Amino acid sequence: MRAKYKKWLGVSLVSGLLVALLYAWSPGTSSGVEIRPRQESLIKELLKGKIQDPISGNHDIVYHIKEDLACRLAQNTCVCLPDEETFQLPFSNLLFPRVWAHNFELAFLESHPDSKDIKHHRAEEYSNFQKRTYNPADVPIVAEANSPLQYPTQGVEVRPLKTIIIPGLGLKEETRSNHMVYLTASLGTFDVAATVDGVSVKGEGEKHMILSSPVLSTLNRQLQFVTYTNTVFHPKTADIVQFASDGHKSFFVIKVGHGTIPKLYNTGYQRGSCLCVFLFYLEYNISALVTIATKTFLRYDKLKDLIDSIRQYYPTVTIVIADDNEHPQPVTGPHIEHYIMPFGKGWFAGRNLAVSQVTTKYVLWVDDDFFFTANTKLERMVDILEKTTLDLVGGAVREVTGYTATYRHTISVEEGGEEGDCLHIRNGYYHVIEGYPNCVVADAVINFFMGRTDKVQEVGFNPRLARHGHLEFFIDALGSIHIGSCSDIIVNHASKIKLPWSKTDSQKAYEKFRYSSSSADNYIHKEVFYFKNRAFLAFSRLRILSGVRPSNLLISSLKKLRLP
Numbered sequence: 001m002r003a004k005y006k007k008w009l010g011v012s013l014v015s016g017l018l019v020a021l022l023y024a025w026s027p028g029t030s031s032g033v034e035i036r037p038r039q040e041s042l043i044k045e046l047l048k049g050k051i052q053d054p055i056s057g058n059h060d061i062v063y064h065i066k067e068d069l070a071c072r073l074a075q076n077t078c079v080c081l082p083d084e085e086t087f088q089l090p091f092s093n094l095l096f097p098r099v100w101a102h103n104f105e106l107a108f109l110e111s112h113p114d115s116k117d118i119k120h121h122r123a124e125e126y127s128n129f130q131k132r133t134y135n136p137a138d139v140p141i142v143a144e145a146n147s148p149l150q151y152p153t154q155g156v157e158v159r160p161l162k163t164i165i166i167p168g169l170g171l172k173e174e175t176r177s178n179h180m181v182y183l184t185a186s187l188g189t190f191d192v193a194a195t196v197d198g199v200s201v202k203g204e205g206e207k208h209m210i211l212s213s214p215v216l217s218t219l220n221r222q223l224q225f226v227t228y229t230n231t232v233f234h235p236k237t238a239d240i241v242q243f244a245s246d247g248h249k250s251f252f253v254i255k256v257g258h259g260t261i262p263k264l265y266n267t268g269y270q271r272g273s274c275l276c277v278f279l280f281y282l283e284y285n286i287s288a289l290v291t292i293a294t295k296t297f298l299r300y301d302k303l304k305d306l307i308d309s310i311r312q313y314y315p316t317v318t319i320v321i322a323d324d325n326e327h328p329q330p331v332t333g334p335h336i337e338h339y340i341m342p343f344g345k346g347w348f349a350g351r352n353l354a355v356s357q358v359t360t361k362y363v364l365w366v367d368d369d370f371f372f373t374a375n376t377k378l379e380r381m382v383d384i385l386e387k388t389t390l391d392l393v394g395g396a397v398r399e400v401t402g403y404t405a406t407y408r409h410t411i412s413v414e415e416g417g418e419e420g421d422c423l424h425i426r427n428g429y430y431h432v433i434e435g436y437p438n439c440v441v442a443d444a445v446i447n448f449f450m451g452r453t454d455k456v457q458e459v460g461f462n463p464r465l466a467r468h469g470h471l472e473f474f475i476d477a478l479g480s481i482h483i484g485s486c487s488d489i490i491v492n493h494a495s496k497i498k499l500p501w502s503k504t505d506s507q508k509a510y511e512k513f514r515y516s517s518s519s520a521d522n523y524i525h526k527e528v529f530y531f532k533n534r535a536f537l538a539f540s541r542l543r544i545l546s547g548v549r550p551s552n553l554l555i556s557s558l559k560k561l562r563l564p
C-alpha cells in the first residue's frame with residue numbers, strides 16, 4: 001500500500017514537472033521584465049536632455065510627463081529590479097520561473113584581489129572600443145525650420161581619397177544684390193567640376209569654399225557642379241559637411257568608406273526544369289549546400305548513432321567532427337572529417353574548429369547526442385535561408401519524453417553608466433515569419449541550427465568557454481546576425497534519463513566533466529560577461545551561469561526525487 005502510494009506520488013510529481021517545463025518553455029510568452037521608474041525627478045532630468053529644442057524661447061512652457069512611456073525611454077543607468085521572491089516551494093522555480101538578476105560586478109569583482117585595476121582596465125578598453133566604432137554618420141543632426149538651403153540629407157557616399165559630385169545643392173531666397181553660400185568639411189576638400197560665368201568661387205581645393213553671384217539662377221547652376229574629394233584616409237567613417245548662407249546653416253553627412261566585398265558561395269546547384277516549381281524545396285542538393293558540424297567528447301556510441309541516422313537521409317553530406325578526447329578513437333567513413341584536438345580543449349573551441357573547416361554555404365550545428373529522423377528536414381532550413389534575409393535558423397529538439405524545445409529568446413542591451421550595461425534575456429520571439437507559419441524571428445535559438453557559414457564564422461565561438469556555453473554565442477551575434485526559429489524541423493535528443501545507478505562509466509565521466517562547474521570555469525563566465533561584454537547586470541529566467549538544458553534539469557530533479 002505504501003509502496004503504491006509512493007509510486008503514485010512519484011508519477012504525479014513527474015507529470016507535474018513536465019507540465020511545469022512545458023509552461024516554462026512555451027514559446028511566444030514574452031513575459032517582460034519591469035523596468036520600474038525610480039523617481040520622477042530622474043525622468044524629468046532625462047527628458048530635459050532628450051528635448052533640446054533649437055527654437056529657443058519656449059523653456060517656460062509647462063509640460064506633463066506621461067510616466068508609463070517615459071520610463072520606457074533608455075535611462076542610461078540600469079537599475080532594473082528582479083522579481084521578488086514571494087514564496088518558496090520545492091518546484092516553485094520551475095512552476096513560476098523567477099527573473100534572475102545576475103550582478104556581474106559583484107560576482108566577478110568580489111573574487112578579484114585588484115578589482116580597481118580591472119575596472120580601470122575595462123573602462124580603458126571600452127573607451128578604445130568606442131573610438132574604433134565611432135561613426136560621425138551616427139551623430140544626430142536636426143534640419144532647422146524654414147532654411148532656404150537645399151541639400152542631400154543622406155545617401156551621399158565617397159570611396160576613401162576619391163572624388164564625387166555632391167548632388168542636390170541649391171539656394172532659394174528672395175532676390176538681393178548678392179547671393180552667397182559656404183561649404184565647410186573636415187576630412188576632404190571642395191572644388192567645382194565646371195565653372196559658370198558670373199559666379200565667384202573662392203577656396204577651390206580647400207576645406208572651406210565660398211560661392212557667390214548677383215544672380216540666383218547662375219549660383220544654383222554652379223552648385224550643381226560642386227565636388228567633394230576625401231583627403232584623410234579611413235576605411236569607414238563620415239564627413240559632416242556644413243552648408244550655409246547668410247543667416248542659415250545646415251549640416252549633411254558624406255559617408256567615407258570602401259565598398260563591401262561580397263562573400264558568395266559557388267554552390268553549383270541549379271534549378272532544373274520548370275517541373276521543379278512544383279517540387280518546392282526538393283530541388284536543393286543538400287550535400288552541395290550544407291556541412292554538418294559537431295563536437296564530441298567521451299560519447300563515441302552516441303556519435304556513431306548520429307552518423308548512422310544522418311546517413312539514412314543524407315548519404316553524401318559532409319560531417320565535420322571536432323574531438324578533444326584524451327584517447328581518441330578512429331571515426332571513419334565516406335564524407336567524414338575527424339579533427340583531433342588537444343585533450344579537453346573544450347566545448348566552444350571545438351565548435352570553432354569544426355565551423356572553421358566548413359566550405360559549403362551553410363553549416364548545420366548538432367550535438368553529438370542528437371539523431372536524425374524523418375522530421376529532420378534540412379531542405380526546409382535551406383529553403384527559409386535561401387528565400388528570406390535570415391542568416392541563421394534554429395530547429396527544435398525532441399527529448400525522449402516527447403517534449404520538444406525550441407529555446408527561443410530575445411536579448412536586448414540597455415546602455416548603462418560606468419558600472420556597465422544591462423543585458424535582458426527573455427523567453428519569446430518577435431514575430432512569425434510570413435509564409436512560414438511555424439517559424440518566428442528571435443535573438444537566440446536552440447543548439448540545433450543552420451547558419452550562413454561566413455556569418456557564423458564571423459561571430460565565432462569564444463574558445464575560453466570550455467565546459468558549457470550557448471547563449472554566449474548569441475550575445476556576441478546580437479545585431480549582426482538575423483535569426484529565425486522553426487518548430488517543425490526536429491532533431492531527436494538521444495540521452496535517455498538514466499537513473500544514477502544505471503549509468504555507464506563513460507556517462508558518469510562525461511557528466512562529471514560537463515556539469516561539475518569548477519570555480520575556474522565559473523570565473524571565466526563571469527569575466528566574459530563583466531569584462532568582454534561590459535555587462536553589469538543580466539536579467540533572465542535562466543540561471544546563465546549554470547548553462548542547463550531542460551533535460552538536465554529533469555535529470556537533476558529526478559535525482560532529488562529518489563524514486564523507489
Ligand SMILES: *[C@@H]1O[C@H](CO)[C@@H](O)[C@H](O)[C@H]1NC(C)=O
Pocket residue numbers: 285286287288
Ligand atoms: C550534389 O552535390 C554533390 C556535392 O557537390 C555532387 O557530388 C552531386 O553530384 C550533386 N548531385 C546532384 C544531383 O546534382
